[in-house]
Amino acid sequence: MNRLNLEDIAKKSGVSRSTVSRVVNNHPNVSKKVRDRVLKVIDQTGYQPHAAARALVSNKSMVCGLILPRTVDSFFKDPYFPALIQSIAKSCGENDYTLSLFLIGSEDNEDVIFNRVTRRGFLDGVLVQSGNIADRIIDKIIKIGMPLVVLGRPFNTDGVNFIDINNVEAVESAISYLVKTGHKRIATITGPLVTTVGIDRKQGYLQGLMKNDLPVDNHLIYEGDFLEKSGYEGGLELIKHKPDAIFVASDRMALGVIRAMNERGLSVPDDVSIIGFDDFPVQPPSVPFLTTIHQPLLEFGNKAMEILVDAIENGGELHQAYLPTEFVVRTSTKVRILE
Amino acid sequence: MNRLNLEDIAKKSGVSRSTVSRVVNNHPNVSKKVRDRVLKVIDQTGYQPHAAARALVSNKSMVCGLILPRTVDSFFKDPYFPALIQSIAKSCGENDYTLSLFLIGSEDNEDVIFNRVTRRGFLDGVLVQSGNIADRIIDKIIKIGMPLVVLGRPFNTDGVNFIDINNVEAVESAISYLVKTGHKRIATITGPLVTTVGIDRKQGYLQGLMKNDLPVDNHLIYEGDFLEKSGYEGGLELIKHKPDAIFVASDRMALGVIRAMNERGLSVPDDVSIIGFDDFPVQPPSVPFLTTIHQPLLEFGNKAMEILVDAIENGGELHQAYLPTEFVVRTSTKVRILE
DNA sequence: CTGAAAGCGCTTACAG
DNA sequence: CTGAAAGCGCTTACAG
Numbered sequence: 001m002n003r004l005n006l007e008d009i010a011k012k013s014g015v016s017r018s019t020v021s022r023v024v025n026n027h028p029n030v031s032k033k034v035r036d037r038v039l040k041v042i043d044q045t046g047y048q049p050h051a052a053a054r055a056l057v058s059n060k061s062m063v064c065g066l067i068l069p070r071t072v073d074s075f076f077k078d079p080y081f082p083a084l085i086q087s088i089a090k091s092c093g094e095n096d097y098t099l100s101l102f103l104i105g106s107e108d109n110e111d112v113i114f115n116r117v118t119r120r121g122f123l124d125g126v127l128v129q130s131g132n133i134a135d136r137i138i139d140k141i142i143k144i145g146m147p148l149v150v151l152g153r154p155f156n157t158d159g160v161n162f163i164d165i166n167n168v169e170a171v172e173s174a175i176s177y178l179v180k181t182g183h184k185r186i187a188t189i190t191g192p193l194v195t196t197v198g199i200d201r202k203q204g205y206l207q208g209l210m211k212n213d214l215p216v217d218n219h220l221i222y223e224g225d226f227l228e229k230s231g232y233e234g235g236l237e238l239i240k241h242k243p244d245a246i247f248v249a250s251d252r253m254a255l256g257v258i259r260a261m262n263e264r265g266l267s268v269p270d271d272v273s274i275i276g277f278d279d280f281p282v283q284p285p286s287v288p289f290l291t292t293i294h295q296p297l298l299e300f301g302n303k304a305m306e307i308l309v310d311a312i313e314n315g316g317e318l319h320q321a322y323l324p325t326e327f328v329v330r331t332s333t334k335v336r337i338l339e
Numbered sequence: 340m341n342r343l344n345l346e347d348i349a350k351k352s353g354v355s356r357s358t359v360s361r362v363v364n365n366h367p368n369v370s371k372k373v374r375d376r377v378l379k380v381i382d383q384t385g386y387q388p389h390a391a392a393r394a395l396v397s398n399k400s401m402v403c404g405l406i407l408p409r410t411v412d413s414f415f416k417d418p419y420f421p422a423l424i425q426s427i428a429k430s431c432g433e434n435d436y437t438l439s440l441f442l443i444g445s446e447d448n449e450d451v452i453f454n455r456v457t458r459r460g461f462l463d464g465v466l467v468q469s470g471n472i473a474d475r476i477i478d479k480i481i482k483i484g485m486p487l488v489v490l491g492r493p494f495n496t497d498g499v500n501f502i503d504i505n506n507v508e509a510v511e512s513a514i515s516y517l518v519k520t521g522h523k524r525i526a527t528i529t530g531p532l533v534t535t536v537g538i539d540r541k542q543g544y545l546q547g548l549m550k551n552d553l554p555v556d557n558h559l560i561y562e563g564d565f566l567e568k569s570g571y572e573g574g575l576e577l578i579k580h581k582p583d584a585i586f587v588a589s590d591r592m593a594l595g596v597i598r599a600m601n602e603r604g605l606s607v608p609d610d611v612s613i614i615g616f617d618d619f620p621v622q623p624p625s626v627p628f629l630t631t632i633h634q635p636l637l638e639f640g641n642k643a644m645e646i647l648v649d650a651i652e653n654g655g656e657l658h659q660a661y662l663p664t665e666f667v668v669r670t671s672t673k674v675r676i677l678e
Numbered sequence: 679c680t681g682a683a684a685g686c687g688c689t690t691a692c693a694g
Numbered sequence: 695c696t697g698a699a700a701g702c703g704c705t706t707a708c709a710g
Contacts (some may be wrong), residue, residue, distance in 0.1 A: 024400060043649050048454070048457070048458050048459055049458070049459075050393045050395070050458075050459045051394075051400075051458045051459060051460040051461035052392075052394035052395040052400060052460035052461070053391075053392075053395050055390075055391035056389070056391040056392050056395050061391060063391075063439070077445075077620065081421060082420060082421045082424075084441070085421075089440055089441075089442045090442070090444065093442075093448075093451070093452075098439050098441075098455060098461075099439060099440050100402070100438060100439045100440070101424070101438050101439070101440050102429055102437075103425060103428045103429070103432075105429065109432075112432070113432075115387070115435060119387050119388070119389075119390045120387055120389045120390060121390040121391035121392060122390035122391070122437075131572040132358060149637070171554040203662070281416065327592075
């Protein structure tokens with residue numbers, strides 16, 4: 001591996017270490033003549049500054065962490081995570097940061113990860129996926145004052161940067177759409193209610209019903225876990241109560257619902273309309289095609305990194321942002337009666 | 340954030356910096372009495388060594404990189420990647436390394452990533468997913484002498500550590516199984532033939548036919564890209580030539596084949612037996628359940644890190660390992676005639 | 679077993 | 695615009 005240091009480049013260029021450093025860092029106070037000479041040597045030798053030395057003296061590692069709590073089980077079953085990782089990795093790179101990944105597997109693991117993440121001189125800041133209510137890592141990171149952006153609304157939002165999508169509003173609109181297109185008995189399969197995203201989408205469902213003067217019927221509410229299987233099970237359960245539409249809190253579960261309907265000889269959308277949530281381009285195409293709520297993933301990653309970089313570089317004021325989603329009508333819903 | 344350094348701990352403990360360093364690094368030459376005293380101070384203050392300072396002087400960052408080439412498109416459509424990441428992240432942590440993730444999106448991007456990855460003092464070693472034949476990053480990393488393990492056989496195996504699964508052998512056995520259970524016209528949907536994994540699984544198919552004295556018919560070979568859609572398209576194409584079995588180089592594509600068969604009113608396995616490859620627990624359950632070749636993902640991650648750590652810490656001799664897979668018979672294949 | 683000192687490779691006031 | 699020098703926080707021979 002490359003063994004040259006600043007001193008070597010300085011000698012080869014006939015200038016001092018300081019000057020080479022200025023050239024490397026694009027400092028303005030260097031004459032064009034000297035700059036060009038040094039640049040040439042750097043180019044010829046393939047010199048690269050030593051990352052650790054730089055980090056030590058400048059107190060910046062240019063690395064940020066992405067922490068995914070308690071997700072080992074669902075991590076590779078849920079397309080959200082690869083999609084999120086891709087989005088964050090891209091924005092990270094575009095901001096000249098490198099991304100380190102931390103998957104929290106178990107509760108014990110949380111302390112190990114916390115200690116690793118908060119090592120001095122290691123990470124400039126972290127993004128933490130909002131997890132379930134039992135995760136304490138967010139509070140601990142806030143406590144030590146590390147630059148942080150939470151992905152998804154955390155349980156305690158006091159003084160913490162976060163970015164989320166407009167879950168409540170999006171679902172409320174979807175319910176209103178169902179009502180407007182003639183649905184009367186609207187059921188839901190929620191996400192896990194130990195997560196804010198699960199809670200918020202359910203809240204949107206409830207608000208949607210209330211806004212449209214529909215009663216809440218607990219038989220029409222089933223708690224799932226975002227994965228296909230729980231959608232399938234929820235579908236089997238809910239059809240006992242004859243809904244004419246189901247809002248399902250993830251596309252993955254919506255696919256499970258459709259599978260359940262098929263098995264029971266019910267038609268989607270003729271018997272039951274289905275609305276999903278996510279619209280990641282990962283699902284195998286289902287027939288019918290899912291009406292769903294589109295998450296703006298790239299924007300999500302970009303915005304998250306923007307906030308984090310601001311927090312790292314400028315101290316940054318508090319950012320709590322909600323990104324808009326988009327309602328996408330496909331063939332898993334049907335217009336029954338127009339108002 | 341925590342601002343104490345070694346000197347501070349030394350003062351608080353009434354010893355020298357050297358001694359504190361020895362305690363922190365578990366060096367044997369410290370009396371129990373002193374060690375306990377220092378440990379107590381460290382515990383009370385929550386002192387953590389500065390990662391960059393340590394990396395600078397010890398020339399070890401305890402970070403390793405995972406590079407996924409040219410996969411941005413398929414990255415979050417192919418369950419292989421999250422599964423791989425999870426496996427590697429786990430092994431990384433168990434070896435006290437932190438994982439940095441690099442997704443190569445485009446050809447230009449490759450140079451940027453290469454420069455970032457090879458910065459001195461940044462990564463102790465890298466794992467690179469074997470990509471397609473156009474990727475030059477593996478050769479470049481070898482050239483600069485950075486500790487490296489390629490995940491999946493690379494095109495040029497000279498003097499490069501890699502780990503793979505026994506693709507050729509596994510597929511050959513699967514084909515033999517099909518022959519033994521009475522199949523005569525065995526088709527295949529391959530992976531992309533610009534990748535070694537695509538090539539190897541096709542090679543296994545060809546060897547399987549030859550070993551069983553079956554002719555090779557090019558109409559029975561379709562090149563896919565591992566994703567569902569290409570399986571669907573390949574299925575539609577292949578059934579024109581009336582195969583009684585199809586070996587499909589990924590489960591994802593196998594699902595597409597089943598979708599195609601269903602659409603054409605053909606039964607799996609009554610009309611056509613299907614064998615997939617991967618057996619990651621990510622697929623939505625399909626009916627019939629896929630007969631497939633199981634990849635030992637956790638072992639894969641463990642073995643990869645074991646080789647990398649050896650390369651980093653001991654210079655390590657050349658490791659080129661093939662892990663065994665497991666053939667799992669489910670209901671997408673049917674015994675037609677026993678020999 | 680312990681400490682003083684050198685040095686890892688850089689950046690950044692400071693002086694000119 | 696340029697250079698000499700100090701210092702970031704560690705580890706590790708070296709001497710005792």
